[in-house]
Every structure is written in C-alpha cells, then in structure tokens.
Amino acid sequence: MRPLKPFGDRIWICDGPRVRMMTIPFATRMTIVELEAGNLWVHSPLEPTPEVQEAVEALGEVKFIVAPNKIHSLGVGPWKEQYPSADVWVSPRFRERHPSAPVDYVIGADAPQAWGGQIDILCFGGSSFLDEVVFYHNRSGTLILTDLIQRHDPAGESWFWRFVKRTVGVLGLSGGTAKDLLCTFGDLDAARASAEALLRWDFDRVVIAHGMCITEDAYRTVEEAFDWALSTD
Numbered sequence: 001m002r003p004l005k006p007f008g009d010r011i012w013i014c015d016g017p018r019v020r021m022m023t024i025p026f027a028t029r030m031t032i033v034e035l036e037a038g039n040l041w042v043h044s045p046l047e048p049t050p051e052v053q054e055a056v057e058a059l060g061e062v063k064f065i066v067a068p069n070k071i072h073s074l075g076v077g078p079w080k081e082q083y084p085s086a087d088v089w090v091s092p093r094f095r096e097r098h099p100s101a102p103v104d105y106v107i108g109a110d111a112p113q114a115w116g117g118q119i120d121i122l123c124f125g126g127s128s129f130l131d132e133v134v135f136y137h138n139r140s141g142t143l144i145l146t147d148l149i150q151r152h153d154p155a156g157e158s159w160f161w162r163f164v165k166r167t168v169g170v171l172g173l174s175g176g177t178a179k180d181l182l183c184t185f186g187d188l189d190a191a192r193a194s195a196e197a198l199l200r201w202d203f204d205r206v207v208i209a210h211g212m213c214i215t216e217d218a219y220r221t222v223e224e225a226f227d228w229a230l231s232t233d
Contacts, residue, residue, distance in 0.1 A: 004055045004117065008140030010034040012059070013207060016046035025161060029209045030075070031144055032056060033137055035118050039063035043135065045075030048082055049160055062086045065112070066107075068146045069132040070097040072209070077101055092123060093131040107133050122198055124148060126191030126229070127183035134194075136201040143203040143218070149225045151175035151211035162200055173212060176225040191229040199223060 004012040016028035030044040036056070038060035045065055046052070056062065062083040067076050067090040080088055080102040087104040089112065095103060105112070111121045120136040135144040150170035154162050157171075165171040168178050185191050206214035206222060214221050223230070 002055065003052045004032065007207065007213070008142050008205060011137055011140045011142055013213070014046065014052060026210050027156060029206050029207065032059065034060055034117065035115065041115065041119065042066060042079060043144055044068055044072045045079045047075050048078050055080065055175070064089060065095050067091060068135070069130055070094045072146055073098050073101060090135050091131045120201065122194060124194040126187040126194065127181070127184045128186055130181060134198055136203060142203045143201060143204060143206045143222065145206060146209045147181070149176055149208060149222065150178060151208050153212050172212070177228060182228060188229065195229040197225040
C-alpha cells in the first residue's frame, strides 16, 4: 500500500501509527500540500520512515514543516534533521511546551507570504489550553484540522475506548470537539468569532488528524460540530 493517499488537487494524507496521550490511544495523520514550484508543505509531521520519505520526495522538495498546535510535536525535530533547509513554522504557544524544538517562525494572524493565496490560516481563539492553527487549502477546497474536531473510527477501538470516546464526544460520525477540551474555552466570544471566520471559507472536504476525514456534506458537518461556539450569546 502506498503511504500517501491523494485527498484532492495537490494534497495528500499519510496515516501514521497510534500514539498515546495520558494513556488515551489516538490515530495519527500527516498532510502534505504541494505549493507552486513543487515546494512541499508538511502539516503535523509523523516520525519519518524511509518509505514515507521516498514517497514525499517523489512529489517535490520539503520546504515547510508545520506544527499546528503546541501538542503536535512528534515529527518536527526528526523532519528538520532530514530536511535542514526547510522552515519550521509553529503555533503561537508551541515554544511554551517545547523550548528546545527547532523553530524558524511562529505563525501569526496572516499567512506567510510563501503560502499566500494557496493556504490561508486562522488561529482559533478562546481556549486557555489549545492554540490550534486551522488551515484552508484553496486549490482543493480542503479544511485542515488537528484537535478541534476528532472522529475516532469505532472499528479501530476496543470496547472500552469506544465507550470512553463516545462519552467524550469524539467517536465516529457523531464526533466533534472533545468535552474536556470544551471546558478550556473560557472566552466564548473569541471562539464564536473564530468559528464564524472558519465558516467563511468555501471548503467541501476536511482533513481530520485523529479519526475519519470528512468528504461528504463537509460544511454542514463542521457547522454542527461548532454549534457549541456559534450558539453562544
């Protein structure tokens, strides 16, 4: 099986091994976008393997390594070691958790000029814990999410973790924002403004880092998933 799966025009996904955070198992996923001139943008990198590297290098040159929030650090260092000329871009609070990680730039309110017109960004606000940066790939109409919406595949879970993830609200097609994460959103005005801004993008598919991606009725699915933010007064 090829490690990279096409997800649209000039965008691929790569499924990685399951990892554990606070004992909870998570499926993992990396996204690769080919920008103009054959430059590659690698989002939430997994630990590199020879097979994955070969497939990625066949697409072009790795120019950007992106850590979308302060939790997703797994492959940042190893990918920088393999591709030292690539620029590492990280979320606003990434350095708080990983002070020794290789960082070239911190993502701000505006997309870097090198991505301009190809990948738009949104720093999703309101949480005291999560500093997730959301991305929109214009060419393929793809929204790229990391932890804000999770849809863990029931087929890959034991009965115990199916129960836990269903309780937390992140299992299968009915998944969304985890209930424990919702508790960290003290500024609901900021969360609502972010959700409204995200929904102004014209996307019809969504990459989900943890679980099942969305390829049908994507806009409505995301709108419903963010009802907790949109319905605030």
